[in-house]
Amino acid sequence: MGSRLSRLTGGNKPPDDKQIKMLDELRDPSPEPVLAEPEARMVPEPPKAVDAPPKSKYTYLAEGGEEYVPPPKRRTTPKIAKLRAQLRPKLVAAADEFDGLSSSDPEHRKMVKTRLQTLLQRSNIQLTQDEYNELEEAMIKDLLGFGAIDPLVLDKSVSEIMVNGPEIIFAERKGRLQETEIVFDDDDHIQWTAHRIVRPMQRDFSRRNPMVDARLPDGSRVHLIMPPSALCGTTITIRKFPEKRLTWQDLVSFGSLTEEVAMFLKACVRIRLNIVVSGGTGSGKTTLLNVISSFIPEDERVVTIEDSAELQLSQRHVVRLETCPPMQGTKEGQLVIRDLVKGSLRMRPDRVVVGEIRDGAALDMLQAMNTGHDGSLTTVHSNSPRDAVARLETLAMMAGMDLPVEIVRTQIASAVDLFIQVARLKDGSRKIIQITEVQGMEGQQITLQDIFLYKTPGHTGVQPSHEGGGQLEPTGLRPNFYTRFEEQKIELPRGLFGGMGSFNRRQ
Numbered sequence: 001m002g003s004r005l006s007r008l009t010g011g012n013k014p015p016d017d018k019q020i021k022m023l024d025e026l027r028d029p030s031p032e033p034v035l036a037e038p039e040a041r042m043v044p045e046p047p048k049a050v051d052a053p054p055k056s057k058y059t060y061l062a063e064g065g066e067e068y069v070p071p072p073k074r075r076t077t078p079k080i081a082k083l084r085a086q087l088r089p090k091l092v093a094a095a096d097e098f099d100g101l102s103s104s105d106p107e108h109r110k111m112v113k114t115r116l117q118t119l120l121q122r123s124n125i126q127l128t129q130d131e132y133n134e135l136e137e138a139m140i141k142d143l144l145g146f147g148a149i150d151p152l153v154l155d156k157s158v159s160e161i162m163v164n165g166p167e168i169i170f171a172e173r174k175g176r177l178q179e180t181e182i183v184f185d186d187d188d189h190i191q192w193t194a195h196r197i198v199r200p201m202q203r204d205f206s207r208r209n210p211m212v213d214a215r216l217p218d219g220s221r222v223h224l225i226m227p228p229s230a231l232c233g234t235t236i237t238i239r240k241f242p243e244k245r246l247t248w249q250d251l252v253s254f255g256s257l258t259e260e261v262a263m264f265l266k267a268c269v270r271i272r273l274n275i276v277v278s279g280g281t282g283s284g285k286t287t288l289l290n291v292i293s294s295f296i297p298e299d300e301r302v303v304t305i306e307d308s309a310e311l312q313l314s315q316r317h318v319v320r321l322e323t324c325p326p327m328q329g330t331k332e333g334q335l336v337i338r339d340l341v342k343g344s345l346r347m348r349p350d351r352v353v354v355g356e357i358r359d360g361a362a363l364d365m366l367q368a369m370n371t372g373h374d375g376s377l378t379t380v381h382s383n384s385p386r387d388a389v390a391r392l393e394t395l396a397m398m399a400g401m402d403l404p405v406e407i408v409r410t411q412i413a414s415a416v417d418l419f420i421q422v423a424r425l426k427d428g429s430r431k432i433i434q435i436t437e438v439q440g441m442e443g444q445q446i447t448l449q450d451i452f453l454y455k456t457p458g459h460t461g462v463q464p465s466h467e468g469g470g471q472l473e474p475t476g477l478r479p480n481f482y483t484r485f486e487e488q489k490i491e492l493p494r495g496l497f498g499g500m501g502s503f504n505r506r507q
């Protein structure tokens, strides 16, 4: 348009009347409404370079916290990284040849060493002693172990490993999650390890199946996801299977609960309360479920149901069930938690223990709890007992039975007796922060009453504290099911529930 205009107006000269008329004719007589450019096509202006971000007048905002300094990284020498990638596939006769072998077995290490030396001689690759040592160690980790993270996998003090692409690897030790000095050479290097993890399980990890949830032979849980969904590169998350599940004594020694509360929980299991452990990801739900399951008497028949078997019950009369995926390439053979909960009821269990309720299985679990399987235990992912009620409601509605919410709520109120809330606190410790009784319904609402709350010095209010350095304290209110302890002649420590005032009030 610009060039047509200048041709008509003859460059910079002002247009005469005739030209103005022609210009008017050229203009669209009924201009179409101008549509906004589709957003995707709008090119945002590049951000203007600024020397420093403007300071806020609010000191809290302006402070910006301490600057995070990542640990120095221990990288493979570039020459060795290149050789490692080139020689890795050449050292194995078949992709699965070393599956099941371990980097901590001297015989297996020797085999890799011998093959590496032969290959280097044949290829006439010259290396200094240091370079050779580095390459040999790298090969052993890649072919027999978990690549760069092999030392973390072997380190017993590490409970979780998180690989966020090649550069950033975190590990958790004693509740503290910290970035490590370890890196993978590149994304291909992570993928090599990822395939070593999934291959023995006959699982496919490829663009066709870019996300895998699996369990290692030792029981550790692994989650893998690759680009393009994983934007920072192939991501591996490993939750190591504890050699020994923590016991109530361990939890007491960590300050996660007091000995008196452990006694209270044992009594609750003995009087067959239906208990739901609630908490966020990695907050210690399964560990606590395991601990309270250990209070189930030896002579009861228990069925445990889990997505990936983590519970370690010491009782003899336990039937352990685990979900299973469909057979490869088909939709057959799959058993989900719901199927197992329904099925378990025909196995004449005294108690059903479900690892975690994540879907419509909630409804089956509530029904099991309401129909003579008292003393059943489970966990749910939520941030407070009140949230756990809402979550159970939502999950039970997912069962697709078209039940009105009031009915579901009534089912929850009559099924669940106790919520135990666990949390990972700001100092990294994992604690029970709330023990709450379900008292029943008041109108449309489920009534909950806290019996124990985690408090830190100076903490006021009715919500538990999330700071460390406190303890679980009685609220002063005795639970309604107290009489059942007396009926069964279970003696609890005097003053367990605290405040005598409320004690008297409720008598």
Ligand SMILES: Nc1ncnc2c1ncn2[C@@H]1O[C@H](COP(=O)(O)OP(=O)(O)OP(=O)(O)O)[C@@H](O)[C@H]1O
Pocket (backbone or CB within 6 Å): 159, 160, 175, 242, 246, 251, 254, 256, 279, 280, 281, 282, 283, 284, 285, 286, 287, 288, 429, 430, 431
């Ligand atoms: N009270 C505790 N004190 C110290 N460590 C604990 C405690 N409870 C659990 N852990 C450790 O914390 C990690 C996570 O525990 P656990 O598997 O029980 O959590 P979870 O809430 O079930 O996790 P997820 O949400 O992934 O199922 C484990 O390594 C476990 O050993």
Ligand SMILES: [Mg+2]
Pocket (backbone or CB within 6 Å): 285, 286, 287, 356
């Ligand atoms: Mg768990």
